[in-house]
Amino acid sequence: MVNNLPPVPPAEFTGRRVIVSGGTRGIGAAIVARFATAGARVVTSARTTAENLPVGAELLLADLATPEGVASFGEQALQRLGGADIMVNAVGLAQPHVGGAGTTPDELWLQALNVNLLSAVRLNRAVLPALKQSPAAAIVLISTADIRTPRPELLHYTSAKAALTHYAKGLAGELGPHGVRVNTVLPGLIRTSAIEAMVAQVATANAVPEAAVWEHITQTPPVPLGSPGRPEDVAELVAFLASERAAWITGTSVSVDGGLAPGW
Known part of the structure; x- marks a missing residue:
């Protein structure tokens, strides 16, 4: 079969207006960079200032854990x-509670939600009127592959992300x-600063080397491709789903996890 699909243009998002929540670190930063380098105008959020934003991206300070912060940012x-053409909900917080779900306090549950x-x-509610005016509107939400195999120390986080997936x-x-x-x-196991901090916290709490924690989380269950992914791997999938190349794709959840997702 001949593949008649055109090559991906290097400036496929030229003129597109993109909002990315939580776009200064890890996966969010990679998403901002992916859109900006492809010609989009990007506005992103963070609670603190950040350096080295790519050309075409602008940062607004906001605390998206509060209704007031979301309203102001939107x-x-x-x-x-x-206006807006693309909305990427990338903000996230995974704060483990090493005592497990049975002792996780209400404060962590409410924070996660x-x-x-x-x-x-x-x-999304704030920007929907603008998105409905766009000829090529898309929303992409970043959940987690861990909703399929939740860990007790992060059950509050994965429960919130499972609800996010259902909402989407x-x-x-x-x-x-x-x-x-x-x-x-x-996303599956992606090596970001947040994951590295979580690994350090778990290692300290259990008095084991960080290397042992990395080995445990990459082998339980084993990642078929053998290593953690990169934020750029996630950003590439987000860009595809937001592009016109995915014009007939909606209502789906796509894994980028090195092969961990269960097959059908």
Whole structure:
């Protein structure tokens, strides 16, 4: 069979207006860079200032764990961009509780829900009127592959992300008639500064070397491709789902996890 699909243009997002929540570190930073280098105008959020943002990207300080922070960021982002074509919900917080789910306090549960679920619900609600005016609107939400195999020390986090994935599926059905596509990305073990900090915390709590923790999480279960992924691996999938190359894809969840996802 002849593949008639055109090559991916290097500036495929030229003129597109992109909002990325949590885009100064890890996966979020890679997503911002991917869109900016492909010609998009990007506005992103963080709670603190950041250096070395790519050309074409602008940072707005906001705490997306609060309704007020989300409202302020959404309003300012739309003002700076003059609308929106792509919304990427990348903000996330995975704070392990080594005592397990049975002793996880309410504070961690509420924090996980506010950051990992409600920030996206509130922000999408704020930008939906603008997205409905776009001829090629897309929403991409960053969940986690761990919703399939939740760990006790992160059950509050994975429960919030599971709810996010469920929310995205329902939102896709609602927004399809308006021409707005909604998809979810499920990253597996991605080597980011946040994961490195979590590994250090678990190693200290259990009095074991960090190398032992890395070996455990890459072998339980084993990652078929043998190593953690890169933030850029996730960003590439996000870019595809947000592009016109994925014009007939909505309401799906796609794993980028080195082969861990169970097959059908």
